[in-house]
Amino acid sequence: MSRGARLALVSVLFAGAVGLMVFAGMSYLRRNPPNVDYIAGHVPGTPVHLTLQTVGTMGHGAHPTWVSYLAKAPDGRWVHSTLWQLPAHTRIDVTLYEYDGATPLRNQTYGRVTGVGTSYRVNGRRMSVIKADSTSTGVAHTFTVPRMGINIPLYAVPSSAKNTCSVAPCHRSTSAHEVITFHFNSGAPGQYRWQCFIPCGADWLDGNGGPMQTIGYMGGFLKVSA
Numbered sequence: 001m002s003r004g005a006r007l008a009l010v011s012v013l014f015a016g017a018v019g020l021m022v023f024a025g026m027s028y029l030r031r032n033p034p035n036v037d038y039i040a041g042h043v044p045g046t047p048v049h050l051t052l053q054t055v056g057t058m059g060h061g062a063h064p065t066w067v068s069y070l071a072k073a074p075d076g077r078w079v080h081s082t083l084w085q086l087p088a089h090t091r092i093d094v095t096l097y098e099y100d101g102a103t104p105l106r107n108q109t110y111g112r113v114t115g116v117g118t119s120y121r122v123n124g125r126r127m128s129v130i131k132a133d134s135t136s137t138g139v140a141h142t143f144t145v146p147r148m149g150i151n152i153p154l155y156a157v158p159s160s161a162k163n164t165c166s167v168a169p170c171h172r173s174t175s176a177h178e179v180i181t182f183h184f185n186s187g188a189p190g191q192y193r194w195q196c197f198i199p200c201g202a203d204w205l206d207g208n209g210g211p212m213q214t215i216g217y218m219g220g221f222l223k224v225s226a
């Protein structure tokens, strides 16, 4: 084989290897959690019940130590996903079971309830702001949808709680939790980014890496369509 032919062969093999690596990387990045569908079976004009939970550690899967959201699908299964398909112009009644402890607020703004009128309740009690002036109680996470002007601080389980949950999905009957309820209108069709704004990615730079940057854990999309 001539020198030129060998060079060409090596180039082709190298390009092939690079292509494979790029493909593998892209398919890794494309690997999204499943959509949770609240549109199929929805009766127009009736509210959608969106039941969520936040956990301090997933306890299994790709990242067992990460904090996470989970959603209860209409069939009652807990799904590890933050991509939720919602019908447009519909009242969304949210019940969120919060199982995690507090992370100090870096900005008191995220302790304020906005965008859901006076509907916000913690364990049935109406509140409009959660002050996180100590590390024993306060805010665990937020549910924030910037384009809708929604910020929901999630009241934390106190650090004195004994029966804390470490493996998701957590259960109300066995683990310490807070119940947060509110409602909002899904509005016009669109993809609405939502995320937690408490830097809860422990062990990452400023708490903003890992679960804070990964769809399926501390952020996702409200996929609103007609």
Ligand SMILES: [Cu+2]
Pocket: 067, 140, 141, 142, 196, 197, 198, 199, 200, 218
């Ligand atoms: Cu969080």
